[in-house]
Amino acid sequence: MGKKITMLDIANKAGVSKATVSMVINKTDNKISEETRKKILNIAKELNYIPNSIARSLSTNKSNTIGIILPDITNPFFAEIARAIEDEASENGYNVIFCNTDNVIEKEEKYTKLLISKLIDGVIFISGGDSSKSIKILEDNNIHFILVDRYIESYYKYYGVYCLNEKGVKEGIEYLYSKNNKKIAFVSGPKEIQVSMQRLKGYKETMTKYGIYKNNLVFEGDFTINGGKKATEEILKINEKVDAIFYSNDMMAYGGMKVLVKKGYKIPKDISIMGFDNINISKFIEPELTTVGQPIYSMGKNSCNLLIKLINNENIDKRQIYFETKLIIRDTVSMTP
Incomplete structure (x- = not known):
């Protein structure tokens, strides 16, 4: 293996000082002619020279x-x-x-x-x-x-x-309720993550406003497909028919939909599903996911x-x-x- 190309190698080939090469490479070459600058850059490119970014950051503090x-x-x-x-x-x-x-x-x-x-x-x-x-x-x-x-x-x-997570969930619940969905299960994210608690708060407040909040319809997920699958399996075990499931991210919604389809549910005929995020694949997987979009x-x-x-x-x-x-x-x- 040969030695690493250095500024000195470029300087020798260009017939200039190492200091001149350094000024061109580090873009502090205001007083250097355009001809010399181009010559140095062309030689650097020809030799596949890669600047030492750590050394440069030590000298420029950036x-x-x-x-x-x-x-x-x-x-x-x-x-x-x-x-x-x-x-x-x-x-x-x-x-x-x-x-x-x-x-x-x-x-x-x-x-x-x-x-x-x-x-x-x-x-x-x-x-x-x-x-x-x-x-x-x-x-x-x-x-x-x-x-x-x-x-x-x-x-x-x-x-x-x-x-605005809380506001987004409230808007989602309002839409589900407008479609006569009243028994709405909610799958939150991990409770130690603030965004999970904001979305859960939006759900609780809106469901309580309509007098339909039930603690046994709240389930904790982990923002993954598997987390959505596990939460959905738990929802299906409760002795209560659910009109809709609101997952607090799209990935859990897709995990849940997989479980529901395997169990013979037709979406949305048998049960409505809503996600949160609007990731790109939401508009490509059938049925296309209704969701609360983030930009x-x-x-x-x-x-x-x-x-x-x-x-x-x-x-x-x-x-x-x-x-x-x-x-x-x-x-x-x-x-x-």
Whole structure:
């Protein structure tokens, strides 16, 4: 294996000093002629030179790299957010390092430390549970961060991008009720995640308003397909016919629909189904899922923009950005006789 190409190699071939090459590579070449600059860049390209980003970040105090910590990359909701962040970061000259925690807090803390060791400029953080320790690590190391989608109890006033979850669930229940669905089961997410509790609150308040709330119609899931399947099996065991099931994310809705179809239920003739998120596949799987939509791409894009403003010490009007949800009416809800 040959030695790594260095700035000195480029300088020797270009007939200039190493300092001149450094200025061109690091874009501090205001006093260097366009001819020399192009010559150096062409030689660097010809030799497949890759700059030492760590060395550069030590000298400039900036790596032009941001980290994304997310809980489950297999969930299309997070994959779509990550894509939006990557698109926006690339547009603004930033690289991205993805870290998938599998909703495991220990992995989350490990990746937080890893990103800091890579000299990242900031982190977009989507919590997998009680993430206060990970956030404290970022704070102690003066790393800018933006919270997305999920609140963290002691950091609810910090910079963040969220959706109006409670309001979205209320709108969903109102729609189900307008279709004469009164026995509505609800599958929440894990109780340690704030967004789960917000959605559950929206369900409880609206059901109570109409005098139809029953504690035995609330089930806890984990925002996964398997979690939806397990919760649905529990719902089918109760000695009560259910008109509709409201899953607090689309992935659990798909898990539940699989169980119901296997049991011989026709959706929505026998039972109505509603999800939450409006992930891309919602409009492709039959029957198409009625769901409460979040503007996923916009959330990712805005979180990246907010982080870059923080990194560059730009003026920020709002510490938190809240997006409205939108009821997406498709084919899984019908009128109950």
